[in-house]
Amino acid sequence: MKDGSTPPRRLTLAQAINVEDVRSIFARKVPTAVRDFIDGGGEDEVTVRRNRGAFEAIEFRNRPLTDASTRTLSTTLLGTPITAPLVLAPVGLASLAHPLGERAAAMAAASSGIVSTLSSSSCWSLEDVADAAPGAPKWFQLYVWRDRAISADVVARARAAGYTALVVTVDVPVGGRRERDLRNGFTIPPRPTWRHTGDVIRHLPWVARFAWDEMFGHGLTMGNFGGRTAVTQRLAFMDRVNSRFDPGMTWDDLEWLRSLWDGPMVIKGITNADAAREAVARGMDAVWVSNHGGRQLDGLPATIDVLPEIADAVDDRAEVYLDSGIRRGTDIVKALARGARVCMIGRPYVYGLAAGGQAGVEKVIELLVKELDTTLALLGCASVDRLDESWLRSAPARR
Numbered sequence: 001m002k003d004g005s006t007p008p009r010r011l012t013l014a015q016a017i018n019v020e021d022v023r024s025i026f027a028r029k030v031p032t033a034v035r036d037f038i039d040g041g042g043e044d045e046v047t048v049r050r051n052r053g054a055f056e057a058i059e060f061r062n063r064p065l066t067d068a069s070t071r072t073l074s075t076t077l078l079g080t081p082i083t084a085p086l087v088l089a090p091v092g093l094a095s096l097a098h099p100l101g102e103r104a105a106a107m108a109a110a111s112s113g114i115v116s117t118l119s120s121s122s123c124w125s126l127e128d129v130a131d132a133a134p135g136a137p138k139w140f141q142l143y144v145w146r147d148r149a150i151s152a153d154v155v156a157r158a159r160a161a162g163y164t165a166l167v168v169t170v171d172v173p174v175g176g177r178r179e180r181d182l183r184n185g186f187t188i189p190p191r192p193t194w195r196h197t198g199d200v201i202r203h204l205p206w207v208a209r210f211a212w213d214e215m216f217g218h219g220l221t222m223g224n225f226g227g228r229t230a231v232t233q234r235l236a237f238m239d240r241v242n243s244r245f246d247p248g249m250t251w252d253d254l255e256w257l258r259s260l261w262d263g264p265m266v267i268k269g270i271t272n273a274d275a276a277r278e279a280v281a282r283g284m285d286a287v288w289v290s291n292h293g294g295r296q297l298d299g300l301p302a303t304i305d306v307l308p309e310i311a312d313a314v315d316d317r318a319e320v321y322l323d324s325g326i327r328r329g330t331d332i333v334k335a336l337a338r339g340a341r342v343c344m345i346g347r348p349y350v351y352g353l354a355a356g357g358q359a360g361v362e363k364v365i366e367l368l369v370k371e372l373d374t375t376l377a378l379l380g381c382a383s384v385d386r387l388d389e390s391w392l393r394s395a396p397a398r399r
């Protein structure tokens with residue numbers, strides 16, 4: 001992935017043939033501060049780069065002449081059938097990319113037959129998003145509030161609105177230092193300054209649409225942050241996270257949450273075997289291996305590198321998922337071969353949102369699914385269920 005560069009061509013969504021193409025449309029359409037908020041990572045962004053480098057270092061072992069005429073991509077996720085091993089990860093403030101943000105993403109996931117996860121830091125309320133895709137399987141992601149009564153209330157609302165699994169993210173005790181946001185003076189709600197004048201002029205369509213949406217009360221209302229009212233206090237995103245969520249959360253608090261939620265529960269943000277073992281011992285149904293797309297602790301390993309030891313530690317007692325750096329169907333195949341049941345995407349579908357709302361997200365899902373299908377055919381593997389380490393060559397150490 002190229003980083004921060006101006007795309008060479010003015011592609012349309014219809015012309016996009018891969019996630020990077022959709023990213024170039026996104027980069028053109030949104031103001032710089034929004035692009036940096038979405039694309040950026042913690043401090044030196046070492047983990048962001050490592051996530052890509054680690055996938056690229058893995059090599060395949062194909063099996064020619066084994067009849068690749070039909071491929072099965074469908075699987076199940078906590079018992080729910082899905083058309084492909086792909087899930088939309090929770091992304092806070094997704095409506096920065098498109099006014100319908102989280103609702104459009106939920107609709108795209110539903111029409112594609114996959115699962116979407118709503119962030120605790122969403123702009124639309126969890127009820128609005130549930131109403132956008134009634135009947136479709138949806139997960140809710142929780143950050144635990146300093147005020148436990150608010151967490152308990154949000155969990156009850158998620159249950160009442162029909163979310164089927166609760167995802168507890170544990171890698172944000174505090175907000176990571178995302179230096180691009182600090183330099184851009186990125187706040188919620190956004191505040192244009194004289195420094196941003198050129199950017200505002202270049203992105204008038206975005207600014208106008210955003211202002212229109214604000215007027216009608218949907219823009220950045222951050223519905224799940226406890227209430228359904230607009231954000232009135234302007235704060236840096238990191239400060240907002242730090243003022244609301246509890247850095248003192250422990251494994252015992254996870255068990256408290258477990259007692260509030262009677263459905264399946266997923267722990268998100270695990271990058272080593274010890275934490276995975278503890279999560280299973282505390283009653284988690286799934287372990288979501290994630291370094292938050294490199295946005296939190298810079299210096300964490302690439303998730304694909306730690307996946308095998310985590311899958312071993314979990315040993316089929318819970319499902320194992322992976323995200324952080326998935327940009328190609330080949331990445332999904334590599335993760336499944338190393339023990340993940342499904343992969344999640346964050347930034348790629350936000351690129352789609354900016355490029356074309358629901359249709360843009362559908363396009364990103366479609367591109368990744370096509371790549372996944374082609375990869376299986378080229379490998380000579382008839383089904384995602386058959387993927388294991390035997391389809392990979394141990395990569396030589398050259399990173």
Ligand code: FNR
Nearest residue numbers: 038089090091092119169292293324325345346347
């Ligand atoms: C995120 N992510 C995230 N995770 C979470 O549990 N709650 C959240 O509110 C957010 N918010 C958020 C905002 C933005 C802009 C991004 C890019 C990511 C992390 C997300 O769920 C996922 O772990 C990563 O995005 C996966 O990496 P890729 O696919 O973006 O490389």
